[in-house]
Amino acid sequence: MATAIAIARVKDLFASVMLTGIYSLLSAVFFVLMDAVDVAFTEASVGAGISTILMLSTLTLTGQYEDPTRHKTRTALVVVLVTGALLIFGTADMPRFGDPQTPVQTHVGPHYLEKSYEEIHVPNVVTSVLASYRGFDTFGETVVIFAAGIGVLSLLGFSGRKEKTTISVSAPMYQHRILRVVGKVLIPPILLFALYVQFHGDFGPGGGFQAGVIFAAAIILYTMLFGRQAAEEVIKLSWVRLLAAVGVMLYGSVGLISFLNGKNFLDYSALAADAVSGQHYGILLVELGVGITVTAVMILVFFSFAGRVDKKAEENE
Amino acid sequence: MSAHLPILQVILPLLAAPTCLLLGRTQLLWMFTCGVSALCAVISFQLLHTVHTSGDIIYSLGGWSAPVGIEYRIDSLNAFVLLLVTSLSTVVLCAAKQSIAKEVPESRQLYFYVAFLLCLAGLLGILCTGDAFNVFVFLEISSLSTYTLIALGRDRRALWASYQYLIMGTIGATFILIGIGLLYMITGTLNMRDLAQRLPDVEQAHTLYTGFAFFIVGVCLKLALFPLHLWLPNAYAYAPSIVTAFLAATATKVAVYVLIRFIFNVFGFDFSLSQFPLPQIWLALGIIGVFAASIVAMSQHNIKRLFAFSSVAQIGYIIMGLSLGTAAGVQAALLHVFNHALMKGAIFLAIAGLCYRLGAATMNEFKGLGKQMPWTMAAIVAGGLSLIGVPLTVGFISKWYLVLAFIEKGWWMIVPFIVIGSLLAVVYVWRLVECAYFQEADSKREAGEAPLSILLPTWILVFANIYFGVQPQFTVHATSIATLGLFGATP
Numbered sequence: 011m012a013t014a015i016a017i018a019r020v021k022d023l024f025a026s027v028m029l030t031g032i033y034s035l036l037s038a039v040f041f042v043l044m045d046a047v048d049v050a051f052t053e054a055s056v057g058a059g060i061s062t063i064l065m066l067s068t069l070t071l072t073g074q075y076e077d078p079t080r081h082k083t084r085t086a087l088v089v090v091l092v093t094g095a096l097l098i099f100g101t102a103d104m105p106r107f108g109d110p111q112t113p114v115q116t117h118v119g120p121h122y123l124e125k126s127y128e129e130i131h132v133p134n135v136v137t138s139v140l141a142s143y144r145g146f147d148t149f150g151e152t153v154v155i156f157a158a159g160i161g162v163l164s165l166l167g168f169s170g171r172k173e174k175t176t177i178s179v180s181a182p183m184y185q186h187r188i189l190r191v192v193g194k195v196l197i198p199p200i201l202l203f204a205l206y207v208q209f210h211g212d213f214g215p216g217g218g219f220q221a222g223v224i225f226a227a228a229i230i231l232y233t234m235l236f237g238r239q240a241a242e243e244v245i246k247l248s249w250v251r252l253l254a255a256v257g258v259m260l261y262g263s264v265g266l267i268s269f270l271n272g273k274n275f276l277d278y279s280a281l282a283a284d285a286v287s288g289q290h291y292g293i294l295l296v297e298l299g300v301g302i303t304v305t306a307v308m309i310l311v312f313f314s315f316a317g318r319v320d321k322k323a324e325e326n327e
Numbered sequence: 328m329s330a331h332l333p334i335l336q337v338i339l340p341l342l343a344a345p346t347c348l349l350l351g352r353t354q355l356l357w358m359f360t361c362g363v364s365a366l367c368a369v370i371s372f373q374l375l376h377t378v379h380t381s382g383d384i385i386y387s388l389g390g391w392s393a394p395v396g397i398e399y400r401i402d403s404l405n406a407f408v409l410l411l412v413t414s415l416s417t418v419v420l421c422a423a424k425q426s427i428a429k430e431v432p433e434s435r436q437l438y439f440y441v442a443f444l445l446c447l448a449g450l451l452g453i454l455c456t457g458d459a460f461n462v463f464v465f466l467e468i469s470s471l472s473t474y475t476l477i478a479l480g481r482d483r484r485a486l487w488a489s490y491q492y493l494i495m496g497t498i499g500a501t502f503i504l505i506g507i508g509l510l511y512m513i514t515g516t517l518n519m520r521d522l523a524q525r526l527p528d529v530e531q532a533h534t535l536y537t538g539f540a541f542f543i544v545g546v547c548l549k550l551a552l553f554p555l556h557l558w559l560p561n562a563y564a565y566a567p568s569i570v571t572a573f574l575a576a577t578a579t580k581v582a583v584y585v586l587i588r589f590i591f592n593v594f595g596f597d598f599s600l601s602q603f604p605l606p607q608i609w610l611a612l613g614i615i616g617v618f619a620a621s622i623v624a625m626s627q628h629n630i631k632r633l634f635a636f637s638s639v640a641q642i643g644y645i646i647m648g649l650s651l652g653t654a655a656g657v658q659a660a661l662l663h664v665f666n667h668a669l670m671k672g673a674i675f676l677a678i679a680g681l682c683y684r685l686g687a688a689t690m691n692e693f694k695g696l697g698k699q700m701p702w703t704m705a706a707i708v709a710g711g712l713s714l715i716g717v718p719l720t721v722g723f724i725s726k727w728y729l730v731l732a733f734i735e736k737g738w739w740m741i742v743p744f745i746v747i748g749s750l751l752a753v754v755y756v757w758r759l760v761e762c763a764y765f766q767e768a769d770s771k772r773e774a775g776e777a778p779l780s781i782l783l784p785t786w787i788l789v790f791a792n793i794y795f796g797v798q799p800q801f802t803v804h805a806t807s808i809a810t811l812g813l814f815g816a817t818p
Contacts, residue, residue, distance in 0.1 A: 096537050096540060096541070097505075097537065099533055099536075099537055100509055100533055100534045100536070100537025100538065101534070101537075117394070117514070117515030117516050117525070118394050118395060118515055118516050118517075119515060121395050122395070142389060142391070143389065143391050143395055143396050144396065144397055144460075145388070145389050146388040146389065146397045146461065147397065147458075147460060147461055147464050150452065150461065150464035150465055150467075150468060151464060153341060153344075153445065153448075153468050154464065154467045154468050154471060156344075156345065156445075157442070157445045157468055157471040157472045157475070158471055160438055160441050160442055160445070160472070160475060161442070161471055161472070161474060161475035161478070163438060164435050164438035164439075164442065164475050164478070164479060165475075165478055165486075251348060252348060252349070254345075254348075255345030255346070255348040255349065256345075258342070258344075258345045259342060259345050259346070262338060262341065262342040263342075265338065266338075266342075268390075269331055269334075273390055274331075274334070274386065274387055274388060274389065274390045275331065275334040275338065275386075275388055275389070276388055276389040276390075277389050277390030278389070279390060
């Protein structure tokens with residue numbers, strides 16, 4: 011709460027970006043307290059990790075300080091107050107936190123908790139709800155990320171031309187030897203951890219979204235250390251763009267296979283002779299699709315920003 | 328395969344979007360997109376037919392039946408809107424190739440087609456689903472791609488317009504999400520049918536009231552109801568012309584559908600319209616919206632902005648119909664949804680033709696156009712007449728039903744407002760006509776007729792305007808079945 015107010019008050023945008031990072035971490039802690047470990051994991055990796063990096067790269071484009079002109083804040087304040095008051099009014103007779111008799115705990119919830127292990131045989135209930143029971147929503151979310159990536163690309167684009175400068179400006183940390191060495195050491199474990207999160211989602215918190223973000227973070231770290239050119243030599247951007255599409259299509263084609271086998275869309279039990287192992291394959295493939303799309307889109311978004319930073323620096327020279 | 332039609336309706340464009348990235352050439356992209364959209368239209372026609380002959384279609388995704396899983400539920404209401412959206416998107420896409428080639432730089436055309444397909448898929452997903460949270464997910468898909476589409480406009484103000492819409496749209500979507508979250512909290516389910524059954528048990532809860540309020544405000548933001556319309560004029564004015572035509576014909580219509588669906592099927596008619604002063608608020612906002620937006624439209628210089636404000640006014644009529652809460656009122660609203668999509672589709676496509684030849688559509692450019700581009704201008708005039716509600720056009724049909732609905736309810740006082748609102752439309756349409764036919768072009772410009780690929784789809788829509796104005800049996804029949812379904816489910 012204090013952090014949120016500080017974000018609104020502070021004029022230094024750099025500080026406010028850092029504060030949003032803290033805010034996300036704190037929310038992640040709240041989620042852990044509420045026993046929503048998967049959500050906390052996502053919030054920590056997306057909110058505190060990737061989005062902070064993206065906002066920082068925006069700042070290198072726009073400058074550090076807020077425009078001092080006064081905005082019309084009064085209407086906004088009224089809207090916010092009304093919204094807040096309504097929310098508090100609404101929570102007045104909300105079911106008590108942790109109460110086992112609430113509608114959420116007594117209607118559909120128990121089905122997930124009690125039946126999911128025998129129907130899907132995945133210990134992590136969150137994964138089975140996300141990837142199977144409500145798999146279509148997750149498909150939708152993957153497409154949302156894809157759409158966001160398309161949006162950023164269409165606005166910023168990336169130039170395929172080769173620049174002459176050997177050290178691009180988007181590698182501001184190249185000069186710091188310690189950072190470089192430490193970073194280089196860190197990258198392989200991060201990649202490995204991402205893969206672990208990706209494939210271990212069945213058993214513990216984790217899954218495609220988190221893994222994708224972590225994987226992308228490793229590549230972004232590399233880019234920050236060694237520059238965009240070095241990174242582009244490793245991964246071709248047009249391939250990354252293709253990967254973003256492939257992820258979505260992988261998810262979709264899993265669904266299509268189930269209906270070629272005469273079942274409904276995304277019915278994983280059609281994937282193998284045994285319904286339960288079919289669910290396993292389904293979830294594995296689908297999470298892989300999510301992971302691929304998320305990784306690709308995050309990298310694309312970061313590179314588009316970095317490309318802009320480079321272009322701006324060239325203009326300044 | 329026919330059992331899978333409901334899901335094919337949505338995943339066809341959804342999977343076609345990433346496929347676009349694999350296709351290289353623009354020509355191929357355009358043909359592919361058109362084909363997908365046309366196929367969607369065929370599917371939706373088939374769906375409407377099936378629903379009318381053999382009742383609702385239920386499709387459980389992932390094989391998990393609701394409420395554990397997500398279900399698609401097609402009934403006479405959403406099948407009708409599906410047909411509207413898919414057929415208009417197909418017609419608009421037919422005109423897209425040349426207009427987009429002119430207005431969007433070569434390197435970005437790929438993204439136009441991808442975003443268009445995503446947007447279409449998002450809208451269709453909202454229409455098909457029977458799950459409240461699924462509505463939100465697909466709303467996000469359609470919104471994100473809409474922001475992209477608007478930002479593709481070549482005017483730099485398009486970026487600002489898109490940003491404005493992004494902020495407003497995100498607030499709207501968040502409100503909808505909060506609303507759905509609160510509903511889930513007190514009922515423990517996300518399935519619409521299930522929600523409808525469980526909500527009466529908790530009717531007195533504050534949480535329900537709050538959830539209802541958030542949801543309604545969020546949707547009203549999306550459909551640009553009068554004081555929440557601020558994002559719309561700029562978005563329509565600066566987006567590429569084809570995008571404007573598509574959005575004007577479909578996006579707000581889908582939001583209207585969501586409103587109708589939730590008011591009548593989820594919250595239930597009694598709860599929504601008798602526990603709150605909602606009908607009065609809507610009626611007032613609808614009337615003010617019609618008047619304020621029409622008056623602002625009169626003073627607009629940019630033609631796209633002019634018709635954007637006129638769209639806000641038309642939303643006012645639709646909301647007025649809903650505020651009645653009677654079967655006749657809802658039917659009038661649905662008719663106007665359909666008919667307004669036809670009018671605005673025709674008008675904005677004609678404007679796309681103008682922009683193709685002239686580069687911009689302001690009042691100045693219009694001088695003498697009646698002679699230089701007779702067919703395009705005639706299309707705009709025909710659309711304008713329909714907007715006013717002249718007999719033999721679709722505009723007349725929906726306004727006629729609206730007036731009848733008000734008389735049936737006994738609200739005589741409102742009828743003059745509708746008539747005066749139409750007269751205001753006469754004023755802004757006449758300004759155009761006067762400019763185009765009675766003033767000489769001041770510069771010596773060589774503007775020929777718009778290319779056939781744009782003119783033809785425009786005139787298809789103009790003929791639809793007249794056809795459904797003279798032979799309204801199909802629309803009246805379909806909307807009356809849809810309203811019967813709504814009122815039958817929650818008597």
